[in-house]
Amino acid sequence: xxxxxxxxxxxxxxxxxxxxxxxxxxxxxxxxxxxxxxxxxxxxxxxxxxxxxxxxxxxxxxxxxxxxxxxxxxxxxxxxxxxxxxxxxxxxxxxxxxxxxxxxxxxxxxxxxxxxxxxxxxxxxxxx
Amino acid sequence: xxxxxxxxxxxxxxxxxxxxxxxxxxxxxxxxxxxxxxxxxxxxxxxxxxxxxxxxxxxxxxxxxxxxxxxxxxxxxxxxxxxxxxxxxxxxxxxxxxxxxxxxxxxxxxxxxxxxxxxxxxxxxx
Numbered sequence: 246x247x248x249x250x251x252x253x254x255x256x257x258x259x260x261x262x263x264x265x266x267x268x269x270x271x272x273x274x275x276x277x278x279x280x281x282x283x284x285x286x287x288x289x290x291x292x293x294x295x296x297x298x299x300x301x302x303x304x305x306x307x308x309x310x311x312x313x314x315x316x317x318x319x320x321x322x323x324x325x326x327x328x329x330x331x332x333x334x335x336x337x338x339x340x341x342x343x344x345x346x347x348x349x350x351x352x353x354x355x356x357x358x359x360x361x362x363x364x365x366x367x368x369x370x371x372x373x
Numbered sequence: 374x375x376x377x378x379x380x381x382x383x384x385x386x387x388x389x390x391x392x393x394x395x396x397x398x399x400x401x402x403x404x405x406x407x408x409x410x411x412x413x414x415x416x417x418x419x420x421x422x423x424x425x426x427x428x429x430x431x432x433x434x435x436x437x438x439x440x441x442x443x444x445x446x447x448x449x450x451x452x453x454x455x456x457x458x459x460x461x462x463x464x465x466x467x468x469x470x471x472x473x474x475x476x477x478x479x480x481x482x483x484x485x486x487x488x489x490x491x492x493x494x495x496x497x498x499x
């Protein structure tokens with residue numbers, strides 16, 4: 246006799262209630278980062294001099310801004326998923342583990358938001 | 374319940390590390406290294422957007438010898454994590470799981486990462 250309800254069985258979400266979300270999102274962001282990472286490394290070739298003005302123009306090009314936004318958000322998401330697993334595996338002690346997991350989540354959201362703001366500011370040409 | 378001082382089964386220090394084991398831990402190390410790199414990447418974007426002085430200090434730090442060593446390290450980490458990530462994606466389809474295949478693909482990943490890093494570093498001009 247199974248104690249699982251028919252609903253729980255059909256949802257297939259397991260005891261953690263998130264099913265394969267973590268695993269799947271790690272893969273989807275990985276595939277996206279193959280493309281976005283390759284774009285970034287190639288796009289760096291179009292920078293002639295590494296001055297702030299030149300880089301602002303480089304970041305501000307609409308195609309670059311879109312790709313950099315996608316890259317930053319996907320990187321932050323992929324990194325958050327990866328660091329989460331590393332913390333779960335290597336940080337022992339419930340309190341320290343939970344603290345590290347929350348800190349990592351906060352840091353990744355912060356980095357993502359900061360990147361979005363920076364890219365948008367340059368792309369939209371808001372002067373400081 | 375006392376969990377201290379119990380005998381342990383043979384662990385990391387007792388094995389001769391097979392190449393697949395080295396790649397497995399390198400995948401994690403390079404991943405964490407790039408998570409640190411993500412901080413620098415975002416600070417770089419923020420400096421471009423917000424502050425000339427921060428940009429200049431970040432730029433000169435990254436152009437220094439220790440800075441270049443870090444960038445080269447992140448470059449290698451990127452290519453190794455990329456190549457090994459593709460290896461993982463192939464495994465996810467159920468292919469190349471035999472031990473000799475895993476060993477061969479591990480060597481391919483390692484050599485590809487070194488070659489790609491060298492090629493990129495030399496063309497981008499160090």
